[in-house]
Structure formats: structure tokens, C-alpha cells
Amino acid sequence: MNKEQLVSMLRKTGHKVTPQRLAICKEVLSSQEHPTAEMIFERVAKQYPGLSMTTVYHTLNLLKKLELVHELGFNSKPSRFDPNTSTHINIICQKCGKISDYQSEAIQDYWNRIVLEMKLEPVGQRLDIYVVCEDCRN
Ligand SMILES: [Zn+2]
Ligand SMILES: [Zn+2]
Incomplete structure (x- = not known):
């Protein structure tokens, strides 16, 4: 925008x-x-x-x-605050708090499939993976 x-x-x-x-x-x-x-x-x-x-x-x-x-x-x-409002995974470091996005069409496809299969009307979504990032591991 x-x-x-x-x-x-x-x-x-x-x-x-x-x-x-x-x-x-x-x-x-x-x-x-x-x-x-x-x-x-x-x-x-x-x-x-x-x-x-x-x-x-x-x-x-x-x-x-x-x-x-x-x-x-x-x-x-x-x-x-995340300006990326499309379906994606936030990869979050538990130590330093760094967050990066992982986005792929496969995630969106799978998301659509779940919604369809379960007949959901989602009002929101959030997908997180918690990690200790490479910088923090070293
Ligand atoms: Zn994000
Ligand atoms: Zn970190």
C-alpha cells in the first residue's frame, strides 16, 4: 500500500x-x-x-x-505488530525475540483445505514456530 x-x-x-x-x-x-x-x-x-x-x-x-x-x-x-496479514508462519526466537516470516503457497493451500474440510469460518489465524535462532545459538 x-x-x-x-x-x-x-x-x-x-x-x-x-x-x-x-x-x-x-x-x-x-x-x-x-x-x-x-x-x-x-x-x-x-x-x-x-x-x-x-x-x-x-x-x-x-x-x-x-x-x-x-x-x-x-x-x-x-x-x-505484523504488517504481513496473509497466511504465513512467524518463526520466533525465544531468546532475542527476533521474528521472521515463512511464507509459501503450500501453507495457503493447506489452510484453505482445512477451512473447507472443517467448514470453518475463520475470524483470524496465527501460526508460530518457536526457536532459538542461529545468532543466539552461537
Ligand atoms: Zn509475520
Ligand atoms: Zn535469537
Whole structure:
């Protein structure tokens, strides 16, 4: 999604488009590392020193509602935000928290098969594999 599409989507859904809000959207939507709200705040605050954490949470909730990001919640760690909303596997390091995506057509096909076979009407999905990544093993 480019900037124009995002702006028009926000406007269409009745939301004010502020430069801060746009910067937050850009940061999370272009990120592949599944950032926390805190990480997004730190990065965007460099550009907009007056930024508040509330604005970050507001905007992330908005993107969630628009189905543009998924929130990956964890028991004892802060949530991570994932702009990849298609069916994929998150490979999550239990030590350093690094998350990378694994995506293949086979996963999507199998997913569709399960939905069909079980007559499901999914309202969401999340596939995780927990690992200790190569960096952490060395
Ligand atoms: Zn992911
Ligand atoms: Zn690691």
C-alpha cells in the first residue's frame, strides 16, 4: 500500500490524517521485523519529538481495525505488530525475540483445505514456530 492509498483509506473510514499518524503507519507497514509499539515510538519520535505513546497505540489500533496489521500478543512480553496479514508462519526466537516470516503457497493451500474440510469460518489465524535462532545459538 502506498502513501496515497493509505491516506485515502484513512479518510474514507473517517480518520484524521496527521503527519505523525502517517509516519507511524509508514514505520509499521514497511517493517519486516514485527516491531513493538515502543520500537515504533522511538523511531518516529526522532522525526516528531512531541509524539506521545498514546498516539502510537491509537494508530496501531486503527491499523488493526482496518486489517492492515496483526497484533501478535505474548504472555510476558510486549505485543509485536505484523504488517504481513496473509497466511504465513512467524518463526520466533525465544531468546532475542527476533521474528521472521515463512511464507509459501503450500501453507495457503493447506489452510484453505482445512477451512473447507472443517467448514470453518475463520475470524483470524496465527501460526508460530518457536526457536532459538542461529545468532543466539552461537
Ligand atoms: Zn509475520
Ligand atoms: Zn535469537
